[in-house]
Amino acid sequence: MGKRLGKQTVKFDSPPSIIATASTVGPKEGKGPLASYFDVVLQDPLWGEDSWEKAESKIVQKTIERVIQKANLAPEDINYIFAGDLLNQLTASTFGIRGLNIPFFGLFGACSTMSESISLGAMVIDGGFANYVVAEASSHFCSSEKQFRFPLELGTQRPLTASWTVTGSGAVVLAKNGTGPYITHVTTGKIVDLGIKDPMNMGAAMAPAAADTIVTHFQDTGRTPNDYDLIITGDLGSVGKELALELVKKSNYDIENVFSDCGIEIFDPVTQDTHAGGSGCGCSAVTLAGYLYKEMQNNKWNRILFIPTGALMSPGSTQQGESIPGIAHAVVIDNQRV
Amino acid sequence: MAQMQDMKKEYAQMVERVSPKSHTVRDCARAFWVGGVICTMGQLITNIIKSFGYNQDEAGLLTTITLVFLGILLTGLDIYDSIGKYAGAGSIVPITGFANAMVSPAIEFKKEGYVFGVGARMFTIAGPVIVYGVIASVIVGIIHYFI
Structure with a gap:
């Protein structure tokens, strides 16, 4: 082990x-x-x-x-x-x-x-x-x-x-072999549910899971927000990002200066009418494959914590009045093979 | 358990504080004028039909049919969803909105075939309106019978 x-x-x-x-x-x-x-x-x-x-x-x-x-x-x-x-x-x-x-x-x-x-x-x-x-x-x-x-x-x-x-x-x-960037750590998230039931506010449903995974990652690795050039969640959007930031702060970690969200990066909410931001599996996937990977190659960032977030509901569970459990898995992507 | 309940309550307050609210006054104003225009159009259609010699009941029926047709046409032309996004209840409540609620799933589920797609899914949104509309009319009918 x-x-x-x-x-x-x-x-x-x-x-x-x-x-x-x-x-x-x-x-x-x-x-x-x-x-x-x-x-x-x-x-x-x-x-x-x-x-x-x-x-x-x-x-x-x-x-x-x-x-x-x-x-x-x-x-x-x-x-x-x-x-x-x-x-x-x-x-x-x-x-x-x-x-x-x-x-x-x-x-x-x-x-x-x-x-x-x-x-x-x-x-x-x-x-x-x-x-x-x-x-x-x-x-x-x-x-x-x-x-x-x-x-x-x-x-x-x-x-x-x-x-x-x-x-x-x-x-x-x-x-197995390559010149990077490398996947050095994985922090697998657990399901977190703080009782949000509104499927039109998935950022709020997922933010506790994101915060939980981020804090657990710091505790498990002994790292701090300063060890990262960028900490980026998947699709919390503007509402979920605020909430995650606040929840992480409660555990005495301040990630504000390095924190972003793929859902916020991918659309312009003013001209594109996307409200809280982008979501879906594709949101974090294309942001990683396009933006994050290419900018890591340009050395804009050398070490990032990538944390796609999921809202684990179905149309049926929502209609039955169930709350929305969230999950978030973190992956460290590093230009150095530490 | 009690601690979890407290956490959930506290988090619900946080979410409430952070989530942006919709612009109630602006949205009501938009719903009012668009809904008003649709109703005025209905009245205009009724007046035109009556000028051809139809009585009030016949004209009312023909107006309903015309408005439903227009709602369907604008849905098919990819226009009604934009009106709905702007006007909200202003374009959902009039009968054109009912037409939109019937036809939009019909378009969406055409790929699943004419029986289980169009035929069955057509009622996914407007179905409850029909069910509870009929129930309400039965209740009103019974009350009307006794008074």
Whole structure:
């Protein structure tokens, strides 16, 4: 158990490297502040398909094919794919990769899926069970609205606390050997539920889980906020970010100066009418694969704590009056192989 | 357990404090003028139909049909959702909103086929309005019978 630190953290003996990333986003994300960081910006959210679900699967397929290609590998070189999405029974992921012939683990962590896939992929590599792993997550605004909320053409008002599901997929190839950035630590989150029931305020539902994982990470590793150039959550949005900041402060850690959120970075709330910010598995996935990875290569940041956050509810659980449990998994991405 | 309840209560207050509130006065004003315009249009349509010699009941029925048609048309043209986003209850409450609530799921679930998609899902939003509308009318009918 030499790799374990504290209650929830593992530190890798030989940290796996991210050797390539790929991202595909929808038209709205392509008009947002991070547009220039994405590999492919779609002009049409259907991408020539005849349903939102098929479009999402195509996005998954093309993004995974692209990331394998960018890593100069062939599909046969990949030992496992770890991937997930928001659709029932993970059909976006499984239908997308059914032609690739690569062993697959399907994951559901709601919007926290990107760090779940990286965590498990890195563990499998450090454990000696794989040389190359693809970690991926996706979401599609239209298929998510259809499954979780209302038909697109319904004339409703979204509350100001609501978020906007990102259309897109982000994928990374993790490798045993590489030149970085490296996955050095993983702090796996536990389910935290402080009783929020409003599915139009998911930031509030997830903030306690994010804060819990961040604080646990500091306690397990003995690190402090000063050890990081950036601490970035997945899709807390403007409301959840405030709350997480306050909750972390209660445990005597001040992360304010290094704290951001992918959901806040990806859209401009004023011109894009996205209210609290972006959300969905794709939100943190494309932000990592595009913005964070490229800026780490530019040495804008050398060590980041990446914490995608998930709201673990279903339309049925909400209708039955259940509260929304949250989860957040943290991954340390470091330019140095510490 | 009691401690958890306190934590939840305290957190609920935090969320309440941080969450932005919707602009009630502005939203009411928008709902008022858009809803008013839709109703005025209805009256205008009724007057035009009556000028062709129809009586009040016939004109009322034809007006309803016309407004439902317009609601459906604007939904299909991807316009009604923008009106709804701006006006809120102003465009949900009039009968055009009912048309929108029926047709938008029909469009959305067309891929699931005409039986389990369009036919079944059409009522996911407007269904309760029909159910409770009928129940309410039965109750009112019974009261009316006795007085």
